[in-house]
Amino acid sequence: MTVSIVIPVYNVSKFIGKCLYSALSQTYPDIEYILIDDATPDNSMEIVTEILSNHPRKEAVKMVHHRENKGLAGARNTGIQYSTGDYLFFLDSDDELPPDCIETLVSCMDNQEVDFVIGEIKVIGNERKAYPPLLLQEGIYQGNDFILDSFLERKWYEMAWNKLIKRSIFTEKNIRFEEGIVHEDTLWSFQLALTAQSMAVTSVPTYLYHIQSNSITQKKSKKNIESFYFVLDKTIKSATQNRLFATHKYIYSYLENLRIFFIKSLVNNAFEKKYIQEQQNKINALYQQFVWKSKSRHFKFRLKDFVLLLWMKLKN
Numbered sequence: 001m002t003v004s005i006v007i008p009v010y011n012v013s014k015f016i017g018k019c020l021y022s023a024l025s026q027t028y029p030d031i032e033y034i035l036i037d038d039a040t041p042d043n044s045m046e047i048v049t050e051i052l053s054n055h056p057r058k059e060a061v062k063m064v065h066h067r068e069n070k071g072l073a074g075a076r077n078t079g080i081q082y083s084t085g086d087y088l089f090f091l092d093s094d095d096e097l098p099p100d101c102i103e104t105l106v107s108c109m110d111n112q113e114v115d116f117v118i119g120e121i122k123v124i125g126n127e128r129k130a131y132p133p134l135l136l137q138e139g140i141y142q143g144n145d146f147i148l149d150s151f152l153e154r155k156w157y158e159m160a161w162n163k164l165i166k167r168s169i170f171t172e173k174n175i176r177f178e179e180g181i182v183h184e185d186t187l188w189s190f191q192l193a194l195t196a197q198s199m200a201v202t203s204v205p206t207y208l209y210h211i212q213s214n215s216i217t218q219k220k221s222k223k224n225i226e227s228f229y230f231v232l233d234k235t236i237k238s239a240t241q242n243r244l245f246a247t248h249k250y251i252y253s254y255l256e257n258l259r260i261f262f263i264k265s266l267v268n269n270a271f272e273k274k275y276i277q278e279q280q281n282k283i284n285a286l287y288q289q290f291v292w293k294s295k296s297r298h299f300k301f302r303l304k305d306f307v308l309l310l311w312m313k314l315k316n
Contacts, residue, residue, distance in 0.1 A: 002030045003102050003164065005089045006079030008072055009045060010038040015094040015210070016047050022208075023091060024057045028102035033061040034083050036075040039068050044093075073177035073184045076160065080170050087117075088170070090161045096124075096208040105164040108202040114140060115196035117164040118156055119206030126211040131157070136201045144197050145248075151193035152250035154257075158189035162207035169195060178234070181227035186258075190235050194242060220269040225279060228262055232283065236290045245295070255291055256301045259283060260308065267312050 005023050009016060023033060037045050045063075052058040064082050066075070076090055089105075091097060105117045121131045135155035141147065150156060160177070169175055173195045177184045236255065244251045262283055266276045 001087065001106060002032065002085040003028065003087050003089055003106070004032050004034055004079070004083035004085030005091055005102070006034045006036070006076060006083060007091050007093050008036045008038055008075030008079070009048065009093050010040045010069065010072075010075070011042050011044065012040070012093040013042045013044045013047060016044045017051060018096055019091065019093050020048060020051055022096040022099070024051075024055055025099050026097065026102050027100050028106060031057075031060060031102060032083065032085055033057070034079045035061060035063045036078050037063060037065040038070055038072075038075045039066045071179060073179045073181070076177050077179065080176065083167075085167065087164045087166055089164050092161055094212060095161065095210050098122075098206065098208065101206040102164070104202060104204050104206050105200075108138070108200050108204075110140065110200075112140060112198075112200075113166065114198040114200045115166045115169055116192065117200040117202070119162055119202045119204055121157065121162060121207050121209050122205040124208050124210045131209070134201060134203065138201055138203050140198065140200045142198050144195075147196050147199055148193045148244075149248060149250050151189065152248060152254040154254070156199075156201070158186050160185045160188055162209075163192075165192070178230075181230055182224050183228045183231045186228075187231045187234055190238070194238070220265050222271070222275070225262070225265060225269075225271075228265065229279065229283060229286075232258060232262065233286060236286060240290055245291075252291070252295060252298070253301075255287070256297075256304075259287060260304060263308060263312075 005026075007019065007023065012019070020035075023031075035048060048063070052061055062082055064078055066078065070078070072092075079090070080088065087106075089102065101119070105119055108119075109117060118134065120134060123131060134157070135153075136150060141150075151158075169192065175188065175191050175195060177188050232255070235258075239245060239251050239255075263280060266279055271279075
C-alpha cells in the first residue's frame with residue numbers, strides 16, 4: 001500500500017526544514033512526497049532543494065511549481081492531481097510528524113481498506129490550546145450514517161491534515177478543496193463525512209500541530225468572516241439537498257453551534273457595528289430560510305441566543 005504525503009509550501013522558511021525532515025524520516029517505506037511550491041516569495045524552496053540534495057529518499061519526492069499563488073486549497077488540489085498513492089495524507093508545512101505517523105495509521109486498518117483513518121493531535125507551542133481528544137474509541141467503523149452522525153456530534157476532527165484518505169474518495173467522488181476561501185477544511189470534512197462508508201481511529205498522536213502567533217486561525221479578517229458564511233451557505237444547501245434535516249437529527253445542533261461561532265467571531269474581532277449587523281442579518285436570513293423552518297429551535301439554542309445578545313451589548 002503506497003501513501004502520498006502532500007506538502008504545500010508558501011512563505012515557511014522558518015519551518016519547512018523540520019517539517020520536511022519529519023516527513024522524510026517516516027518508518028513506513030512506501031511513501032511518495034508531493035511538494036507544491038505555491039509561488040512562495042521566500043527561500044523555502046531553496047531550503048527544500050538543499051535538504052533533498054543528499055537525502056536517501058530524494059527520488060521519492062516530486063516538486064510541482066505554481067506560477068502564481070493559489071492558496072492552501074489550490075496547492076492541496078494540485079497535490080491530489082499529481083499524487084499516485086493508494087492513500088493521501090496532507091501535511092501543513094509549519095507542522096511536523098512523529099516518525100511512526102504513517103506506519104501507525106496504516107497498521108490500525110488491520111489489513112482492511114477503509115475510506116480514511118484518523119489519529120490524535122499533539123499541540124506544540126501553546127499547550128493551553130490543546131485539542132480535545134477524539135471522542136471515538138480505537139477501532140474500525142462501518143456505515144455512512146455512523147460516520148456522518150459522529151462528525152455532526154464533533155467526535156472527530158474536521159481538519160484535512162492528520163487523516164489518511166483513500167484515493168478513490170478523490171478520484172471517484174470528486175471531492176476537492178474549495179479555492180479562494182479560508183475555512184476550507186470545514187466544508188471539505190463535511191463532504192468527506194457525507195461520502196465515506198468506513199473509517200478507522202487510533203488514539204496514538206500522529207500529528208504535531210504547531211500554533212503560530214500569526215496564524216490565520218488566530219486572527220479573523222473580513223475575508224475570514226465572509227469565507228465562513230460561504231461555507232455555512234454551502235453546507236446548509238448540501239444538507240437540504242441530501243435530506244439531512246429529515247434523516248440526521250444532529251445536523252441542527254451542528255449548524256446552530258457554527259452560527260454561534262460565526263457571530264462570536266464577528267464581535268470578538270472589533271469590526272464596525274454596521275458590518276456586524278449586516279453579517280448577523282445575513283446569517284439569520286440564511287438559517288430562517290433553510291434551518292429554522294424545518295424544526296422548532298431547541299430551547300438551549302434560544303437561550304444561547306439570548307446570552308449572546310447580552311454579551312454583544314456588553315462588548316459594545
